[in-house]
């Protein structure tokens with residue numbers, strides 16, 4: 001009985017298939033929201049040809065997919081916080097092609113491309129909708145004097161949680177994903193650094209969305225970061241593999257990257273740190289190479305120093321993969337001017353380590369070890385004109401605490417109060433502000449004596 005009805009269903013679906021056969025089916029739609037863009041991913045049964053164009057009044061995006069049909073319910077897709085108000089579909093060419101229309105709430109720059117299958121997903125069509133967001137204001141260039149602590153800057157730490165969105169990273173037992181675990185550790189580290197006077201942490205991503213490897217280092221550069229730390233968890237087919245590790249850029253990776261920067265000198269104006277904002281564009285090849293080499297050598301030596309310090313702290317409680325810092329040509333480590341390290345927090349494919357990495361307590365321990373390593377390095381070797389350098393030179397002891405503070409992008413009243421060691425209510429009172437008042441970048445606040 002059961003068998004016979006199964007046969008009927010099978011025959012029916014063959015018959016339906018014969019009437020309407022498409023090269024591809026769209027069987028699912030996923031949305032990832034990042035601060036500067038939204039990504040729509042259409043899961044497909046096969047590769048497709050597509051065309052994207054925009055229409056005005058009202059603003060909308062049209063996606064034509066050749067020889068395809070829609071099996072997914074567009075109404076069910078959660079568009080909260082996306083620039084899209086409504087997604088609808090229709091057909092073209094006598095029902096042969098699929099048309100998807102995105103009605104927009106705001107103007108965006110769309111970009112579309114296809115992705116080949118990977119371990120987790122099949123063929124995909126991706127539509128990125130970029131919002132118009134103002135770039136973050138650089139803070140390193142602020143005019144500072146060593147005598148006025150109010151003008152001293154914080155040390156900016158770029159914290160990079162690996163993977164995200166479409167890219168889950170390594171996957172462990174119980175489908176625990178690297179992207180989730182490393183984001184949690186990154187957020188813990190962010191909290192620890194926020195509480196530490198003299199530091200200003202920034203996350204390259206603070207949600208479940210994908211950022212390309214190069215744009216992670218670009219973000220660090222835009223933040224004027226003093227250091228970049230990328231957080232990962234390893235994966236391996238052999239589930240016995242275990243151990244945490246700390247990585248810096250290999251000499252080979254460094255020299256190939258130097259070649260890349262020299263080949264595109266026009267982009268090198270972005271370089272900070274050792275090259276000190278000096279453009280390589282108008283320098284002859286030899287001088288450009290010398291400048292870049294100096295910068296990269298300095299930042300690699302700092303990277304090794306920070307990495308060793310983190311390795312030491314992690315080895316106090318975690319099983320380490322190797323007894324020292326390791327080297328590789330990872331793309332995210334390739335900033336020639338920003339000391340960069342990569343932390344593999346353990347093997348997520350290993351049962352014991354996955355269980356630990358999933359737990360809040362262990363994530364906090366890991367973040368604490370990275371934090372301690374960063375703090376040890378910068379306390380011993382603070383960059384010039386930072387609050388930490390001023391403190392180290394002993395001037396913090398004889399001079400009063402800063403009496404004013406200039407608001408920078410990303411600040412909040414509670415963060416400013418915390419960093420200056422005063423209570424939020426005292427800070428509000430000193431400036432005649434209410435709890436609900438907002439502050440603006442560039443605004444100068446009075447810091448009361450604590």
Ligand SMILES: [Zn+2]
Pocket residue numbers: 162163169170178232233234
């Ligand atoms: Zn990873």
